[in-house]
Amino acid sequence: MTEKIAVLGAGSWGTALALVLADNRHDVFLWTENEERVNEINMTHMNSRYLPNIKLPENITSTTSLEEALVDVGVVVLAVPTKAIREVAAEVVKAATTPVTIVHVSKGIEPDSLLRISEMIEQEIPANVLRDVVVLSGPSHAEEVSLRHPTTVTVSSKSSEAAGKIQDLFMNQHFRVYTNPDIIGVEIGGALKNIIALAAGISDGIGYGDNAKAALITRGLAEIARLGTKMGANPLTFSGLAGIGDLIVTCTSVHSRNWRAGNMLGKGQNLAEVLENMGMVVEGVRTTKAAHQLSAKYDVQMPITNALYNILFKQQDPKKAVDELMARVKKHELEDLINVLGAKQDELL
Ligand SMILES: NC(=O)c1ccc[n+]([C@@H]2O[C@H](COP(=O)([O-])OP(=O)(O)OC[C@H]3O[C@@H](n4cnc5c(N)ncnc54)[C@H](O)[C@@H]3O)[C@@H](O)[C@H]2O)c1
Numbered sequence: 124m125t126e127k128i129a130v131l132g133a134g135s136w137g138t139a140l141a142l143v144l145a146d147n148r149h150d151v152f153l154w155t156e157n158e159e160r161v162n163e164i165n166m167t168h169m170n171s172r173y174l175p176n177i178k179l180p181e182n183i184t185s186t187t188s189l190e191e192a193l194v195d196v197g198v199v200v201l202a203v204p205t206k207a208i209r210e211v212a213a214e215v216v217k218a219a220t221t222p223v224t225i226v227h228v229s230k231g232i233e234p235d236s237l238l239r240i241s242e243m244i245e246q247e248i249p250a251n252v253l254r255d256v257v258v259l260s261g262p263s264h265a266e267e268v269s270l271r272h273p274t275t276v277t278v279s280s281k282s283s284e285a286a287g288k289i290q291d292l293f294m295n296q297h298f299r300v301y302t303n304p305d306i307i308g309v310e311i312g313g314a315l316k317n318i319i320a321l322a323a324g325i326s327d328g329i330g331y332g333d334n335a336k337a338a339l340i341t342r343g344l345a346e347i348a349r350l351g352t353k354m355g356a357n358p359l360t361f362s363g364l365a366g367i368g369d370l371i372v373t374c375t376s377v378h379s380r381n382w383r384a385g386n387m388l389g390k391g392q393n394l395a396e397v398l399e400n401m402g403m404v405v406e407g408v409r410t411t412k413a414a415h416q417l418s419a420k421y422d423v424q425m426p427i428t429n430a431l432y433n434i435l436f437k438q439q440d441p442k443k444a445v446d447e448l449m450a451r452v453k454k455h456e457l458e459d460l461i462n463v464l465g466a467k468q469d470e471l472l
């Protein structure tokens with residue numbers, strides 16, 4: 124059954140997901156505050172700033188009016204950077220005409236509050252307006268989704284019914300959607316992989332090779348799982364699309380904003396220059412701050428995150444940070460995994 128769906132945020136990801144929903148014959152209202160972008164999308168069916176050369180389906184209507192986008196809408200896709208989530212969620216409360224299911228597709232953790240995005244949304248939108256929150260995450264660059272290349276993602280919610288409904292809305296021949304009830308793991312995996320992608324970009328920028336990148340992905344996954352499990356996630360989620368899947372794509376793809384930013388840092392640019400040059404959101408920077416705080420709060424060792432924190436916020440030389448990572452005290456490789464699985468060490472080590 125087709126329905127009207129609002130997508131809030133006409134950047135790369137909001138536009139690509141609007142295309143998926145429009146391909147599934149839904150009437151998509153794509154909201155952005157940028158009037159020039161609205162006119163371009165409505166008149167030429169292009170969003171050249173974010174997805175150059177992609178012709179958008181005609182059943183996407185863009186608007187600067189949140190009221191127009193939200194009237195009689197039951198599903199709202201939030202596709203803005205993490206730092207804009209609270210502001211846009213508060214606007215939804217004012218404009219919604221019926222209770223809504225929010226599908227958030229952002230990847231971050233809020234520094235200081237240390238909340239996941241679904242928790243921020245629950246704080247901002249009262250229960251009489253918010254029906255359910257669903258997260259959609261996984262290895263999915265907008266540039267490839269908009270070309271209709273095969274992509275797999277996972278959706279998660281406290282409500283299995285809501286997750287199933289969102290699976291049905293998005294699923295098509297090019298875009299395969301799984302469900303996973305572990306919302307903590309799905310949100311933590313999606314947020315923290317950006318830190319490791321920045322590190323992988325730095326490593327490539329310095330000129331290190333595939334060995335170093337494979338090490339970052341593998342040991343990065345270990346520290347994500349270590350923290351995520353302490354926060355209540357299912358360790359198996361980190362072997363799935365929102366875990367290793369998203370780590371692989373973000374650490375190895377030229378499309379990745381986080382990898383690209385890291386690459387520039389590794390080549391010697393400073394953080395301010397890099398963010399200026401990117402012109403798109405690099406979520407890993409803010410998430411590094413939050414993860415650094417989380418590792419202290421949960422007393423979990425996160426050496427790669429710690430190294431990145433020193434590079435980004437204490438101006439440590441990236442090469443020196445790598446030297447320090449390599450020179451840490453020796454360890455047993457499986458110690459982490461066994462702790463994560465909660466298995467008895469004496470039986471397995
Ligand atoms: N680009 C991808 O391939 C991709 C894939 C999966 C997930 N994501 C996640 O989706 C989120 C959005 O990423 P993106 O790549 O689309 O970012 P983007 O930089 O391409 O676009 C962000 C959009 O949000 C809007 N925006 C920013 N602040 C706003 C505010 N305060 N109020 C209203 N609108 C605001 C911008 O105008 C822009 O339209 C991020 O959390 C990212 O990690 C992106």
Ligand SMILES: O=P(O)(O)OC[C@H](O)CO
Pocket residue numbers: 230261262263264317320369372373378379380381382404405406
């Ligand atoms: O381009 P990035 O680095 O923001 O990553 C985008 C998506 O999260 C990849 O799944």
